[in-house]
Amino acid sequence: MNQLLAALEWLLDPARYSGPGGIPMRLAEHLGYTALGVVLAAVIAIPLGLLVGHTGRGRGLAVAASGAARALPTLGLVTLFALLVGIGLLAPTLAFVILAIPSLLAGAYSACEAVDPRTVDAARAQGMTEMQVLTRVELPLGMPLLITGIRAATLQVISTAMLAAYVGNGGLGRFIFLGLKTQDYPQMLAGSLLVIALALVLDGMLLLVQALTRPRGAVPAG
Amino acid sequence: MNRRTARPIARRGALAALGAGGLASLAAACSSSDPLAEETSDAAGGGGGASDAGGGAAGSLVVGSQAYYSNEIIAELFAQVLEAAGLTITREYQIGQREVYLPELESGAVDLLPEYTGNLLQYYQADAPSASPEEIAEALAGVLPDGLTALPFAAATDQDSYTTTADFASANSLAAIPDLAGVQEDLKIAANSEFEARPYGPAGVKETYGVDVALVPVEDSGGPLTVKALTDGTVQLADIYTADPAIQKNGLVTLEDPESLILPQNVVPIASAKVDDAAAAEIAKVTGALTTEELIALNTRSIDEQAKSADIAREWLAEKGIVA
Numbered sequence: 001m002n003q004l005l006a007a008l009e010w011l012l013d014p015a016r017y018s019g020p021g022g023i024p025m026r027l028a029e030h031l032g033y034t035a036l037g038v039v040l041a042a043v044i045a046i047p048l049g050l051l052v053g054h055t056g057r058g059r060g061l062a063v064a065a066s067g068a069a070r071a072l073p074t075l076g077l078v079t080l081f082a083l084l085v086g087i088g089l090l091a092p093t094l095a096f097v098i099l100a101i102p103s104l105l106a107g108a109y110s111a112c113e114a115v116d117p118r119t120v121d122a123a124r125a126q127g128m129t130e131m132q133v134l135t136r137v138e139l140p141l142g143m144p145l146l147i148t149g150i151r152a153a154t155l156q157v158i159s160t161a162m163l164a165a166y167v168g169n170g171g172l173g174r175f176i177f178l179g180l181k182t183q184d185y186p187q188m189l190a191g192s193l194l195v196i197a198l199a200l201v202l203d204g205m206l207l208l209v210q211a212l213t214r215p216r217g218a219v220p221a222g
Numbered sequence: 223m224n225r226r227t228a229r230p231i232a233r234r235g236a237l238a239a240l241g242a243g244g245l246a247s248l249a250a251a252c253s254s255s256d257p258l259a260e261e262t263s264d265a266a267g268g269g270g271g272a273s274d275a276g277g278g279a280a281g282s283l284v285v286g287s288q289a290y291y292s293n294e295i296i297a298e299l300f301a302q303v304l305e306a307a308g309l310t311i312t313r314e315y316q317i318g319q320r321e322v323y324l325p326e327l328e329s330g331a332v333d334l335l336p337e338y339t340g341n342l343l344q345y346y347q348a349d350a351p352s353a354s355p356e357e358i359a360e361a362l363a364g365v366l367p368d369g370l371t372a373l374p375f376a377a378a379t380d381q382d383s384y385t386t387t388a389d390f391a392s393a394n395s396l397a398a399i400p401d402l403a404g405v406q407e408d409l410k411i412a413a414n415s416e417f418e419a420r421p422y423g424p425a426g427v428k429e430t431y432g433v434d435v436a437l438v439p440v441e442d443s444g445g446p447l448t449v450k451a452l453t454d455g456t457v458q459l460a461d462i463y464t465a466d467p468a469i470q471k472n473g474l475v476t477l478e479d480p481e482s483l484i485l486p487q488n489v490v491p492i493a494s495a496k497v498d499d500a501a502a503a504e505i506a507k508v509t510g511a512l513t514t515e516e517l518i519a520l521n522t523r524s525i526d527e528q529a530k531s532a533d534i535a536r537e538w539l540a541e542k543g544i545v546a
Contacts, residue, residue, distance in 0.1 A: 087454075168439060174415070177441055181414060182321065183322065
């Protein structure tokens with residue numbers, strides 16, 4: 001409890017809220033790294049997942065590949081990439097993309113698969129092209145599952161984005177590493193609390209998005 | 223009939239379990255004990271094994287090391303020479319930074335650990351002025367807490383440094399740290415995050431040499447990521463240890479430190495009261511033969527051949543004729 005109170009005291013110090021190393025700046029950097037990682041991963045994984053889900057082909061490969069990617073330790077990836085491309089933002093971003101892809105892929109193909117096949121049949125029977133079926137039937141109906149995938153990916157990346165500080169970037173990892181290295185545990189704990197708070201806020205926002213994009217008037221399958 | 227009664231009961235059971243779990247975690251969260259203090263002593267006690275703090279035989283010691291491969295090699299040298307003399311050695315390597323392992327030394331959980339004179343002196347006395355290696359060692363003996371002894375130090379040094387590439391040094395005519403004040407561009411140094419708080423960090427060089435340098439934290443203690451950042455040109459300076467083979471391999475230039483802001487860092491064995499004169503004599507065999515060149519050679523073996531510290535130590539001791 002004392003550690004927690006010390007951490008809260010650390011957070012309430014007004015001097016920490018200004019300057020390039022202050023909390024707002026670090027929060028912004030942290031959000032930036034998360035957004036970068038998730039968006040890039042989404043650009044790769046969501047079209048791929050939709051393709052897999054819509055055509056029904058390659059599902060086994062997709063599942064196996066995401067399973068393997070999930071097993072990779074992110075700090076190891078950050079170090080490995082940094083040895084190849086140097087310190088800076090590229091190495092951790094690559095690691096975050098690999099971290100986010102499995103959840104996004106799974107979200108995308110399960111979104112397509114969750115749609116009642118009879119609805120898809122009906123859409124085809126009406127003369128819709130495959131692309132129209134995907135964008136006008138499968139995607140809107142499967143949106144909650146897609147958003148769930150995005151939420152999972154965002155949560156994973158935002159809690160791992162502290163690793164960007166390992167190779168010279170900013171973000172909340174700065175507080176965590178500095179606190180850890182100098183045994184300034186209030187600082188370390190405060191950094192962790194900020195990550196948790198950020199994760200909860202973002203998760204809440206995406207939950208709202210999920211509720212808003214829920215297909216209205218859709219009849220549940222079965 | 224059964225379904226109607228069974229469901230409320232199952233739900234009540236689930237709610238009760240949830241409530242108990244919630245109460246338990248609330249109780250744990252409200253506890254004022256320091257979970258980290260407990261963890262440290264548990265880890266030391268559990269890993270101590272043969273040697274007990276207070277009850278163990280004089281023939282057994284716990285040898286520790288920092289979370290630094292070179293320090294582990296030196297610790298292993300001590301461990302093996304003591305084992306050859308008949309003691310039982312328990313190894314507690316890769317403990318962590320100074321703030322973590324010094325309490326363990328002071329409490330007797332660890333008996334012997336290789337340290338570096340200057341940094342250890344500045345840890346206990348932040349305003350300690352710089353001086354010759356002998357004077358630093360003497361000052362260190364004066365500030366160590368009761369129960370800890372600094373055994374005779376070795377000629378080998380392994381200190382933090384302001385190191386730059388040969389190109390940058392010649393382009394800006396750099397030979398010493400104060401020369402950096404004349405450089406036009408913004409200076410960045412790659413080092414561990416705790417460099418910020420060190421006496422020879424950005425604040426220290428600003429005050430002593432008037433040099434502005436910003437820290438880019440790379441958490442691998444002057445390792446390959448830090449060296450790569452320097453050779454890539456992402457940073458102009460890096461804190462690379464002087465016993466690091468990478469300096470010679472990459473043709474890097476270590477800047478002179480005329481005001482000795484970075485204290486001399488000679489390898490010095492720090493011993494608890496359990497280390498008797500016989501053990502100290504054995505340890506002195508190692509420190510007597512350890513020069514900076516020897517240390518660099520040991521480090522090179524670890525990095526180039528990926529050899530284990532136990533093997534490196536055994537072969538070096540045999541080569542020097544210290545252990546048959």
